[in-house]
Amino acid sequence: MKLKKSANHYSLYATIIILILIVALGVSSCGDQEGESETVSAGLSSDAGAIAEARGLTPEDVAAALKTYTPSGTHDEYIMFASGGHSGQVYVIGMPSMRILKKIAVFTPEPWQGYGYGAEGTMQLLADGSVNGAPLTWGDTHHPALSETAGEYDGQFLFINDKANARIAVIDLRDFETKQILKNPIAVNDHGGTMVTPDTDWIIEGGQYAAPLGWEYSSLDNYADDYRGMVTIWRFDRESGRVLPEQSFAMELPPYWQDLCDAGKLVSDGWIFCNSFNTEMATGGVEKGAPPFESGASQRDMDYMHIINLEKAVEVVAAGNTIDVNGFPVIPLDTLIEEELLFFAPEPKSPHGVDISPGGEYMVVSGKLDPHVTVYSFDKIQDAIAAGNYVPDDYGVPVLDFDSVVEVQVELGLGPLHTQFDDQGYAYTSLFLDSTVARWTLGGEYADLNDDPEWSLVHATSVHYNVGHIAAAEGDTVSPDGKYLVSLNKWAVDRFNNVGPLLPQNFQLIDISGSGTSMPLTYDMPIPDGEPHYAQIIKADKLNPWEVYPEVGWNPHTQSVDPNAVQTGEERIVRDGNTVEIFMTAVRSHFTPEHVEIQQGDHVIWHITNVERAYDATHGFSIPAYNINVSIEPGEAVTFEFDAIEDGVFSYYCTEFCSALHLEMVGYLLVEPE
């Protein structure tokens, strides 16, 4: 044999390496390394043209590449929180690189995060979201909403709803983990969650498909009488980081299908606006010769924008003018009318969302079967209410006169859906049928911000394909940033390599930093996991998450040190009858203890503390055959319990590749047969 470049002194060499590995773990090369720091000035390389040529990149492609490429170690400017649709989760995406930085487990168990695989805090969360005790292990996340302070995203919390089962969840952005799941006590499904009021005092959850309130049964023959719409107003307590159900309430609405709700802001603060569809009260039944929902619910020229006086509603609830549905206070429809909490404005046609202008002056509605966006004036709405300029609908709700509340209608194209805003006085609306995103101008105080004529279509950029929502940087705040807009496309078709009959969806990044007709597509991002229904985009420097948990032994669910956490040296196994309690630590590269010897039939309570303080030094812990997997981030303490039904020898091990000796981070659970 040949031996190249070194003597064969294995023992000596290995001893040195083991010393490096075991003794000096804290200063391993992992965490403290810098990228090669080259002091090269910015600019093009001499071979840039040749590379572009070889790969067939057009000048537009090159510009797009340079606008989005984010080199190793440099950070993205914005963070997008996107619904994961029927994955039940939330995506965290860096912009402009459009890379997925995290998936936050919310309604669906997820083993990487150890979410729903034994860890007791997560098991409790998922149980809290059950319906009548029946566990739900997925959700259909729709509208993520960032917490706001004075109408600006503050980077503290994120909220998200589950359309399928009418649930909402609270995520703490200190550790990007779900802290609370709440089942709506009166509705089976929802849609228009979880927009917040400007200081996050309230979280709004709008309904969707009408049903008897409180999950009751009634025949469709009784639709008009027994079926109802709803909006639920959840009280959020920033201090505890929790929704307070006991201070929350709902409103009984006619059985029109409420859809999307947004909170007023600045001049319209204290009001809520929801669109609706199926005011036809179609009940389907295509199999019986009735028109299917798709046409039955699309007959009328106008549906109703719901205009809700939230401030006054809170007073009505405080005064006790509610009924009780499943233990939850609901303002009855009659009271809403009597107390002048609810008004309708006609909205053409099969509308899909209400979007409030940054200053709160305008409510923008797109009827997907109408080529216009309809812009309502908050002032005009208030005037019409004050003047009593309305007639009752079938349920007695006052319907404001259309012409008296509309500021303007702007023709944009086919299938308008959702609108976002920028800092240049432009609005952007997705057009489903045209497959475009239209840029158009606002008027009023916004007219001076650009050179284009007010209230007019400026440009439309083609997108691919079937755009639903769009999201602009800081787009739902009182001061949108502009710069970036994402088109959330439902189909990808030919955009990416074929990966079988089930295709990803497609987020397309659009550069809206220019004005007028400058609005190029710069990136196509496949989303391979559920329908990414809506997203909000926050400036990255507003987020300030923990690098490691504040103290060793941290319980992320109580956000305090767990009484069952242990420090190094305190590890032990305690038996009490047939209950065995294990107090374990994890550190690179071993668990202590490494042997757990129990009897078949024992009940096991297992606590693990990750005593690491190094950034990124997460350990996983799994037990074969017992379906246990937890993720223990630096400083975190977790607890799980199980009954030792299976006898045998089970090697528990670390599931996060944590060090060069990660494979050796293992122990044996020995379950002696009865």
Place this chain on the structure above:
Amino acid sequence: MKLKKSANHYSLYATIIILILIVALGVSSCGDQEGESETVSAGLSSDAGAIAEARGLTPEDVAAALKTYTPSGTHDEYIMFASGGHSGQVYVIGMPSMRILKKIAVFTPEPWQGYGYGAEGTMQLLADGSVNGAPLTWGDTHHPALSETAGEYDGQFLFINDKANARIAVIDLRDFETKQILKNPIAVNDHGGTMVTPDTDWIIEGGQYAAPLGWEYSSLDNYADDYRGMVTIWRFDRESGRVLPEQSFAMELPPYWQDLCDAGKLVSDGWIFCNSFNTEMATGGVEKGAPPFESGASQRDMDYMHIINLEKAVEVVAAGNTIDVNGFPVIPLDTLIEEELLFFAPEPKSPHGVDISPGGEYMVVSGKLDPHVTVYSFDKIQDAIAAGNYVPDDYGVPVLDFDSVVEVQVELGLGPLHTQFDDQGYAYTSLFLDSTVARWTLGGEYADLNDDPEWSLVHATSVHYNVGHIAAAEGDTVSPDGKYLVSLNKWAVDRFNNVGPLLPQNFQLIDISGSGTSMPLTYDMPIPDGEPHYAQIIKADKLNPWEVYPEVGWNPHTQSVDPNAVQTGEERIVRDGNTVEIFMTAVRSHFTPEHVEIQQGDHVIWHITNVERAYDATHGFSIPAYNINVSIEPGEAVTFEFDAIEDGVFSYYCTEFCSALHLEMVGYLLVEPE
């Protein structure tokens, strides 16, 4: 109000739109649209320099951006199939854009794909993977392996193992869906799966942490006598696309911790090579004062590469020379020795993988506590066996003389782990402690392929941080492509925006198309979901997945038309006692029927056929409160069953945003109380 640019003829307009939407769904704008086809020649834009300057991109960054950016509608050149680690899934990633195109659900339920949320084929798959009937809802995927024909990836199947529970799965690349999950009948955990033999006749599953075979109990005091290692050899039948357990077998090995196995190829075809560690037979027990596994298993200078004569083993099994463990044939250790099926070669030190050179001549082993890679010669191994140049180990296995079987050792640096190959005569080895990927030269027939001296280190590129496996384009075939190599880094630390204590891992793309010291990093890709342990990379044009299922009514589990599928017009509800069977169709934008009226306590069998033939026209179907969600791709038929325990009104709806009238794709399940 002002009305801009159009008359207010809602009714006429809406009628036209409804016609477009409802009648002409098949020719909607979705599927047939082309991107704006501009005939612009390739090259740089005039503002490219200014953009680079503004974003602080170095010339190297610009080159990297242009090498990886893949414009809208253009397709990636390679597809990487990456393990999703303890997510339990497989990632499908386009290269060089490094975008996630799909996540394939394997061991973990996943609602987007409707995997494990009612659809009976998927429920059966997951049940097949249970341990003694106890359901497992996650896995720890490790080594994906593409099916091969004559040692080349053929793009037909993908295999993956679950380290946590010793399972393997088969994925069909016609629809990128999991078709089979098998629990290893003799082992609790595994690691070294699922490399294939050159024609995919056999799939190899190596063990990991020794335990009594057959999941039996025995005290650690009996480690040497009762604990065993193993390798399982699964027979794959390409015709049926299934592993045939009844033609598969395992081998009993000493209780050294077998780790990674690779199949020989070309000159070494018919042989299998596995590395091992913990030949010390350390049993841990740090809490009792014993050395922890990390040091106990790192004492010896040499562990043992396992050299297995597969061809001869198959004959031994055919001759019936096996014992029965849990109904599975196992060749006992004594027989392995007697029949000369198993040899050891010493390998320094705590080795981590065996990688076979493209021609099958060399076995490359990296001892992570040794600065060298050790290169064994297959010819020399055969000569040593023929010459009887060995001594028995403690279990009687013949250990070949180290010097007589080693071709060369090449010093690379600290913590070498895994090796890949290219088409230029280079090998690439990950160095965990150095945090680099080293390029070094092969000798022998490979020496002429480059200008660098044979068997020597050429260059090391820094990676960030803690690299494990690396994967090169077509890297495990008999003819690697070179060009791209991915460093699968375990930690990200500062590479991306902080997203809380749990960070993504980091795939770094390296351009290996150059020679010598040209080996730049070109992309950092966060992997936010489990430890992406290993990956294989195939030329994209070798894949030919279905766009839609071959016929309407297709059952993806039988790969044939389902007897319960229906065509449009055949929908019906059939009651038989308290069993209600629903035969439903889904098409944009309605389900038929739209009403399902049943009694509480009924048993429901629900069949849905997606009658669409358009590419990407997938429908989802969910029932609130019942935890049902299925994905029905174009042409697919699914069945699910449940007991109608909850009474009430449940709106079932489409969970894939399928058309402008997707929100109206809904129906009512009415469960009348008992």
